[in-house]
Amino acid sequence: MTERVALYPGSFDPLTNGHLDILSRARRLADKVVVAILENDVKTPLFSIAERLEMIREIVGDDPATPVLSFQGLLVDFARATGATLLVRGLRAVSDYEYELQMALMNRRLAPGVETVFLMAKEEYSYVSSRLVKEVARLGADVHGLVPDPVLRRLIGKF
Numbered sequence: 689m690t691e692r693v694a695l696y697p698g699s700f701d702p703l704t705n706g707h708l709d710i711l712s713r714a715r716r717l718a719d720k721v722v723v724a725i726l727e728n729d730v731k732t733p734l735f736s737i738a739e740r741l742e743m744i745r746e747i748v749g750d751d752p753a754t755p756v757l758s759f760q761g762l763l764v765d766f767a768r769a770t771g772a773t774l775l776v777r778g779l780r781a782v783s784d785y786e787y788e789l790q791m792a793l794m795n796r797r798l799a800p801g802v803e804t805v806f807l808m809a810k811e812e813y814s815y816v817s818s819r820l821v822k823e824v825a826r827l828g829a830d831v832h833g834l835v836p837d838p839v840l841r842r843l844i845g846k847f
């Protein structure tokens with residue numbers, strides 16, 4: 689049987705426990721889940737692509753079932769290049785839905801053979817976003833429990 693490959697794309701600036709929870713759920717749906725860090729020229733990130741690759745690899749380990757890569761350009765092109773037939777996205781509140789629906793429908797139009805699946809993280813992570821984590825960490829709050837330790841260490845180093 690052919691291997692089922694999923695892509696979990698995002699900015700992951702930085703990766704949170706919400707992302708990690710979605711990743712572990714996605715692993716039940718596919719043989720391989722590629723964590724795909726989008727190199728986005730529009731957003732000004734806190735962590736460089738190199739830093740994000742390094743810390744996410746440190747977190748997921750050297751597991752061939754969860755490679756960590758970065759990409760530029762269209763997600764569907766990267767899906768084709770990696771042989772992925774599933775796109776994984778996480779849904780939190782209703783506020784995520786509108787944007788995610790647009791993206792999923794556009795990606796379906798661009799690549800009809802690739803299916804987007806939405807997963808919900810544990811409810812305790814339903815309010816956790818990279819943006820909020822950065823904001824409160826910058827102001828000196830403790831984000832222990834919201835992000836994995838390698839991220840926590842680097843956040844403390846930045847602020």
Ligand code: ADP
Nearest residue numbers: 697698699700706707777778779780809813816
């Ligand atoms: P993007 O910039 O593409 O939104 P993010 O890194 O912010 O990338 O998020 C990647 C994906 O993970 C998105 O589908 C987002 O909705 C989802 N996600 C982020 N945080 C959580 C969370 N706490 N619970 C569930 N899904 C999440």
